[in-house]
Structures are given as structure tokens and as C-alpha cells.
Amino acid sequence: xMARIALLSTSDxxxxxxxxxxxxxxxxxxxxxxxxxxxxxxxxxxLVVARILGSPKDLCEGFRRILGTxxxxxxxxxxxxPSALLMEESTVxxxxxxxxxxxxxxxxxxxLAQLHAFLSDTVLLTGxxxxxxxxxxxxxxxxxxxxxxxxxxxxxxxxxxxxxxxxxxxxxxxxxxxxxxxxIGILFYRAHEVSGNAGFAHAxxxxxxxxxxxxxxxxxxxxxxxxxxxxxxxLGTLDALIVTVLAAGGAVPGSVxxxxxxxxxxxxxxxxxxxxxxxxxxxTSSREE
Numbered sequence: 182x183m184a185r186i187a188l189l190s191t192s193d194x195x196x197x198x199x200x201x202x203x204x205x206x207x208x209x210x211x212x213x214x215x216x217x218x219x220x221x222x223x224x225x226x227x228l229v230v231a232r233i234l235g236s237p238k239d240l241c242e243g244f245r246r247i248l249g250t251x252x253x254x255x256x257x258x259x260x261x262x263p264s265a266l267l268m269e270e271s272t273v274x275x276x277x278x279x280x281x282x283x284x285x286x287x288x289x290x291x292x293l294a295q296l297h298a299f300l301s302d303t304v305l306l307t308g309x310x311x312x313x314x315x316x317x318x319x320x321x322x323x324x325x326x327x328x329x330x331x332x333x334x335x336x337x338x339x340x341x342x343x344x345x346x347x348x349x350x351x352x353x354x355x356x357x358x359x360x361x362x363x364x365i366g367i368l369f370y371r372a373h374e375v376s377g378n379a380g381f382a383h384a385x386x387x388x389x390x391x392x393x394x395x396x397x398x399x400x401x402x403x404x405x406x407x408x409x410x411x412x413x414x415x416l417g418t419l420d421a422l423i424v425t426v427l428a429a430g431g432a433v434p435g436s437v438x439x440x441x442x443x444x445x446x447x448x449x450x451x452x453x454x455x456x457x458x459x460x461x462x463x464x465t466s467s468r469e470e
Contacts, residue, residue: 184301184309187226189219191233192259193465194288194372201290201377204297211244223247228304230296232285234259237266248272253304257282261403277303283314289375291315320412323374323399325383363395363420369463370426374401381463385423395420402426405451417454424451425461 187207188199199206207222211233223229229247231254233239240256247254255278256271258264263286268278277300284296298311367389369382379399386397398419402408405426416422451458 184227184305187222187229189231194376197376198290199293202294204294228253230255232257255281261286287314287317288372320402323379323401365389365395365397366419366422367399368424371401371403421457423459423461425463
């Protein structure tokens with residue numbers, strides 16, 4: 182019998198990846214008002230994984246009640262870097278919590294399937310067997326119309342060495358080379374790419390193409406805060422950039438936002454591109470709403 186594991190995450194891309202993984206996940210977003218859904222997921226689960234942005238003080242009373250059930254619980258932070266303080270709230274060994282974070286930090290359905298297997302095997306002792314987390318490139322050019330923009334494809338390209346190769350692929354994939362058209366980048370989170378939720382960036386790129394005067398180039402990145410030099414070199418080949426990641430120059434997404442502490446912002450590398458940069462908003466509601 183397959184173990185039933187609840188994933189309570191404030192990241193909808195975690196939930197999308199888990200839903201697409203084929204594993205027996207029970208899913209809920211604790212930041213949403215549907216507390217009935219949250220309670221049902223906890224009640225039916227053999228083990229609970231909670232992933233939130235913030236610190237232990239941001240854990241609501243509901244998480245304390247989970248601890249009271251005696252069910253194994255893994256508590257993780259929502260950043261790419263593990264939160265030792267949140268992991269200490271877990272009831273499983275810290276090494277298991279750290280490895281669970283690695284699966285979620287890489288993301289995508291394949292990693293979420295293996296996370297389920299990993300926890301089933303190491304905590305619930307089901308003997309399921311599991312694979313280690315598959316590494317996903319920190320950034321890349323997103324393929325419009327790709328059937329499976331998931332972990333396996335990205336992992337295969339992880340060692341592609343040259344920015345020039347990536348830029349050429351981006352040009353030749355969707356558009357013939359045309360020096361008369363401006364190259365407009367749309368930068369979005371890697372989590373959207375691996376979860377199959379990149380449609381909004383692709384739609385914006387299509388709209389840019391439709392002007393007939395520019396080429397839209399969607400680019401995913403895990404973050405701008407610790408982005409590799411190769412990403413900035415690629416961004417330097419663009420004529421303009423639309424950035425949809427939160428607090429594009431901030432240090433910690435859990436605590437930095439527009440209008441917050443100005444000293445926490447550092448946009449020097451983006452400014453050094455010397456191209457127009459627009460901050461785009463990714464919303465979970467429609468224009469009508």
C-alpha cells in the first residue's frame with residue numbers, strides 16, 4: 182500500500198509539481214483560506230511535509246496541532262537555501278529534512294515523485310526505493326510549445342557550457358535571426374518552468390512577437406540573488422528585459438519587497454546591463470477580479 186503524504190506548501194508551483202508527479206500526495210496551501218481542505222489533508226496523511234516562507238514564528242497554530250497528532254512532520258523553508266531553524270521544527274532526523282529540502286529546491290514532478298518515495302522509504306519504512314534529487318539547471322531559455330519542459334530535459338542540458346550556444350538555440354528555436362528586431366527577455370522563476378506553469382511567460386513572448394517589431398525570449402532562473410555570471414552574460418545580449426521574479430534585486434525573498442527596506446535592494450548587476458528593465462507582476466487573479 183502506497184503511503185499517503187500531505188504536502189502543505191505556500192508555493193503553488195510545489196503543489197502543481199506534486200499533482201503532476203503521479204505519487205499519492207495530499208495537497209493544500211496553508212496561505213489560502215480553505216482550512217477544511219488543510220484539515221482533511223492532515224487527517225488522511227501518514228506523514229506531513231510543510232514548506233513555508235519565513236521563520237518558525239510564521240508557523241500558524243495549525244502546525245502546532247499537527248505536531249500534537251504524533252504524525253511524522255518535515256518542516257522546511259521556501260528558499261533555495263535550507264532554513265536550519267525551520268528544519269529543527271521537524272520530528273524526523275535533520276538529515277532526512279535536509280534531503281527533503283533538496284528535492285523541493287530542485288523541483289518538478291520527477292523530483293516530487295522521488296521525494297514521496299524517499300520519505301516513504303526512510304520515515305515510513307515502506308521499502309519503496311528512491312532516486313536522489315535530479316539537478317535542474319539554475320537558468321535556461323524556455324521552450325515555447327515544448328510538451329515536457331520538466332526535470333529530465335533540463336537535467337540533460339545542465340552541462341551545456343556556453344552562453345553563445347544557448348542564445349543561438351533561443352534564436353533558432355522560435356525565430357530566424359533578424360537583426361532588425363529587438364530581443365526582449367522575459368525572466369521568470371525556474372519553479373514555473375519545471376512545474377509546467379510557464380504559460381504566462383510564453384503568452385507574453387507571443388504578444389511581443391505579434392508586434393512584428395521584436396522577438397520575445399522567455400528565460401527561467403532560480404533567482405537573481407545568486408545567479409551565475411553566465412545568466413547575466415545572456416541577459417547582456419538582450420535589448421530590453423521584463424523581470425517577473427519578486428524583489429528582483431533583494432537579498433531574501435521572504436523579507437524583501439517593493440517599498441520595503443531600500444538598503445536590502447542591490448540592483449547593480451541588472452543596472453550594469455544598461456538596457457531598459459521593466460518589473461512585471463505575476464498575479465494569481467484575473468483582470469476582472
